[in-house]
Amino acid sequence: xxxxxxxxxxxxxxxxxxxxxxxxxxxxxxxxxxxxxxxxxxxxxxxxxxxxxxxxxxxxxxxxxxxxxxxxxxxxxxxxxxxxxxxxxxxxxxxxxxxxxxxxxxxxxxxxxxxxxxxxxxxxxxxxxxxxxxxxxxxxxxxxxxxxxxxxxxxxxxxxxxxxxxxxxxxxxxxxxxxxxxxxxxxxxxxxxxxxxxxxxxxxxxxxxxxxxxxxxxxxxxxxxxxxxxxx
Amino acid sequence: xxxxxxxxxxxxxxxxxxxxxxxxxxxxxxxxxxxxxxxxxxxxxxxxxxxxxxxxxxxxxxxxxxxxxxxxxx
Numbered sequence: 001x002x003x004x005x006x007x008x009x010x011x012x013x014x015x016x017x018x019x020x021x022x023x024x025x026x027x028x029x030x031x032x033x034x035x036x037x038x039x040x041x042x043x044x045x046x047x048x049x050x051x052x053x054x055x056x057x058x059x060x061x062x063x064x065x066x067x068x069x070x071x072x073x074x075x076x077x078x079x080x081x082x083x084x085x086x087x088x089x090x091x092x093x094x095x096x097x098x099x100x101x102x103x104x105x106x107x108x109x110x111x112x113x114x115x116x117x118x119x120x121x122x123x124x125x126x127x128x129x130x131x132x133x134x135x136x137x138x139x140x141x142x143x144x145x146x147x148x149x150x151x152x153x154x155x156x157x158x159x160x161x162x163x164x165x166x167x168x169x170x171x172x173x174x175x176x177x178x179x180x181x182x183x184x185x186x187x188x189x190x191x192x193x194x195x196x197x198x199x200x201x202x203x204x205x206x207x208x209x210x211x212x213x214x215x216x217x218x219x220x221x222x223x224x225x226x227x228x229x230x231x232x
Numbered sequence: 233x234x235x236x237x238x239x240x241x242x243x244x245x246x247x248x249x250x251x252x253x254x255x256x257x258x259x260x261x262x263x264x265x266x267x268x269x270x271x272x273x274x275x276x277x278x279x280x281x282x283x284x285x286x287x288x289x290x291x292x293x294x295x296x297x298x299x300x301x302x303x304x305x306x
Contacts, residue, residue: 001283001284001285002283002284002285003283003285004285008285009239009241010241013238013239013241019237019238019239019240020239020240020241021239021240022239022240022241022242023282023284028242029241029242029243029244031240031241031242031243032240034243035243035251035254035255035258038251038255039255039258039262042255066244067242067243070242070243070244071243071246071251074246074247074248074251075248075251096244186262186265187258187262189261189265189270190258190259190261190262190264190265191254191258191261193258193261193264193272194254194257194258194260194261195240195254196275196280197257197261197274197275198237198254198257199237199238199239199240200275200278200280201274201275202236
């Protein structure tokens with residue numbers, strides 16, 4: 001369930017006796033995005049422990065950033081949050097007690113020595129004159145190949161999509177060797193399949209997946225019956 | 233002990249072990265993504281409601297869906 005109000009899925013879960021999956025609620029959390037990002041990072045870096053993670057963009061309004069912090073923070077990752085000051089208030093440093101979080105306002109400083117850069121989608125309707133024009137954002141915070149050179153040489157770049165190429169990220173970085181966006185897309189499907197499977201059928205005690213051995217042998221909906229065609 | 237989840241509402245309350253379990257359980261589904269046919273029968277017969285409550289008009293259709301989900305699961 002996706003909802004604009006933070007906590008709406010919790011409310012629904014209290015009133016229904018079926019599993020509820022939060023697909024993004026307001027500025028609270030986006031659990032499946034947090035999981036697919038962690039899976040992508042683990043596959044590329046071999047671990048999600050003790051990494052330096054930089055998150056760039058509108059952190060204040062981002063449920064993706066919060067889910068990333070709550071997941072990766074439990075594995076000892078340290079966070080640098082960066083963006084225009086109205087999008088990166090200092091209170092964010094306290095959202096996950098026990099996790100090291102700092103807010104910085106210069107992208108060059110934020111990228112220094114980082115292992116993972118997580119971009120957030122810039123809501124272009126939030127870029128308005130005179131406080132912050134698209135051009136100001138590009139000048140101050142766009143991730144370009146030149147800026148990315150301050151990160152570790154094997155740093156990776158994630159973006160939840162869809163990307164505004166030429167706004168928050170340059171096309172050469174978006175499609176470059178450090179970009180993980182294509183893995184994120186396939187991992188997103190895998191993580192969501194796993195969540196549906198675990199919540200609806202439950203995992204086997206020994207962790208095996210007997211059902212996964214048998215792909216559906218026909219290319220139609222996996223329902224028991226094909227619905228009868230209505231007379232036209 | 234295999235962790236059990238009724239809902240997935242947030243990552244904040246989950247432990248590192250539970251999060252690792254969820255990531256590990258996703259591995260076989262990554263394999264499926266490389267198959268020519270990316271479908272599985274694991275949810276055969278179940279009804280899933282996708283509720284994207286961003287547009288006001290969606291409300292009525294979701295309450296109809298909810299009735300259907302209840303009817304199928306009880």
